[in-house]
Amino acid sequence: MRVGRRLLLAAPALLVARTAAALELDGTLTQGALVVGRGVPGARAALNGRALRVSPEGAFAFGFGRDAPGSATLELKPRQAPPETHLLHVAARQYEEQRISGLPPAQVTPPPETMERIRREQAMLNAARAHDTPGANFAGGFIWPASGRISGVYGSRRILNGEPRAPHLGLDIAAPTGTPVAAAAGGIVRLAQPDFYFTGGSIVLDHGHTVMTFYIHLSRLLVRDGQEVGQGESIGLVGATGRVTGPHLHLGLFWAGTALDAALVLPGRGQPP
Ligand SMILES: [Zn+2]
Numbered sequence: 302m303r304v305g306r307r308l309l310l311a312a313p314a315l316l317v318a319r320t321a322a323a324l325e326l327d328g329t330l331t332q333g334a335l336v337v338g339r340g341v342p343g344a345r346a347a348l349n350g351r352a353l354r355v356s357p358e359g360a361f362a363f364g365f366g367r368d369a370p371g372s373a374t375l376e377l378k379p380r381q382a383p384p385e386t387h388l389l390h391v392a393a394r395q396y397e398e399q400r401i402s403g404l405p406p407a408q409v410t411p412p413p414e415t416m417e418r419i420r421r422e423q424a425m426l427n428a429a430r431a432h433d434t435p436g437a438n439f440a441g442g443f444i445w446p447a448s449g450r451i452s453g454v455y456g457s458r459r460i461l462n463g464e465p466r467a468p469h470l471g472l473d474i475a476a477p478t479g480t481p482v483a484a485a486a487g488g489i490v491r492l493a494q495p496d497f498y499f500t501g502g503s504i505v506l507d508h509g510h511t512v513m514t515f516y517i518h519l520s521r522l523l524v525r526d527g528q529e530v531g532q533g534e535s536i537g538l539v540g541a542t543g544r545v546t547g548p549h550l551h552l553g554l555f556w557a558g559t560a561l562d563a564a565l566v567l568p569g570r571g572q573p574p
Contacts (some may be wrong), residue, residue: 303316315567322330324338324339324340324377327565329565330390331565332365332369333394334390335362335363335367335563337360337362337365338353339359340359341377342356342357343358343379344380347376348363348373348376349373351557353363355511356435358440360437360439360440361440362440362511362556363557365391366559367456371392372390372391374386374387375387388557394456395466396456397455398457398459398460399458401455401462401546403436403463403546404546405545406462406543409464426497429491430491430511431452431511434435434489437509438486438512438532439508441486442473443514443535443563445567445568446483447550447573448473449547451475451564451572453469453473454473455472455561456468471551471554472553472562472563472564472567476550477539477548478539478548479537480539480565481535481539482535482536483512484532485506485532485567488513488529489506489529490504490524490527490529491507493528495521497543499574500544501519501541502520502521502542503515503519504519510556512555513553513554514563515553516549516551517543518543519550520548556568
């Protein structure tokens with residue numbers, strides 16, 4: 302419990318907590334955060350009762366969604382130490398409001414005949430993000446997939462052509478069409494589709510343990526489904542496909558299908574180089 306209090310004081314700054322079992326937690330304990338645990342090879346771990354995959358080196362990951370409640374329970378059963386329970390305080394965030402006008406009406410309220418297509422594409426995205434792969438590429442950190450001006454942030458409430466819509470759950474980097482997009486971390490391509498209704502040219506990369514990055518509105522894809530890519534490798538080109546008002550890369554980060562804030566894991570406090 303002493304550790305739990307330290308985590309509380311550390312939030313929302315970068316935290317590194319050590320426990321009897323040599324556990325380290327890397328991340329900001331806030332809504333939208335990906336947290337990477339290390340140092341517990343052979344341990345079993347669970348967040349709020351949900352079992353977490355632990356790599357042979359002792360790394361694991363968990364995350365908190367946009368509206369995650371203020372506390373979470375991390376249970377750890379180390380191989381040769383008593384079980385530990387850590388109460389994590391999850392800091393609440395304030396989200397911006399983003400108004401976008403001038404979208405084609407069909408992009409704000411899709412025509413009924415496209416609903417079947419949208420459902421099918423959503424199911425493909427959900428299936429891609431459901432993989433739970435043993436590799437732990439997420440533990441090596443993330444790099445910016447492209448540089449450019451940040452034109453949209455995680456969590457913002459969206460008003461599209463004056464109508465309230467679902468919040469924006471990615472990070473938008475404005476860059477010219479054709480700008481190369483690099484893999485933010487090594488992984489396996491779980492989806493590579495050139496033309497989805499909302500997301501246009503779309504790629505899902507699997508970094509292990511259900512941690513995924515998502516790259517959309519691409520003008521061109523340079524990878525295929527199932528392909529392994531290294532960190533920094535070009536996977537596609539920036540574009541303006543799907544529901545957009547101009548060329549940009551929308552970068553998403555997911556854990557266990559929950560959208561997280563990629564800006565919190567990228568170097569430079571959310572500003573690209
Ligand atoms: Zn976006």
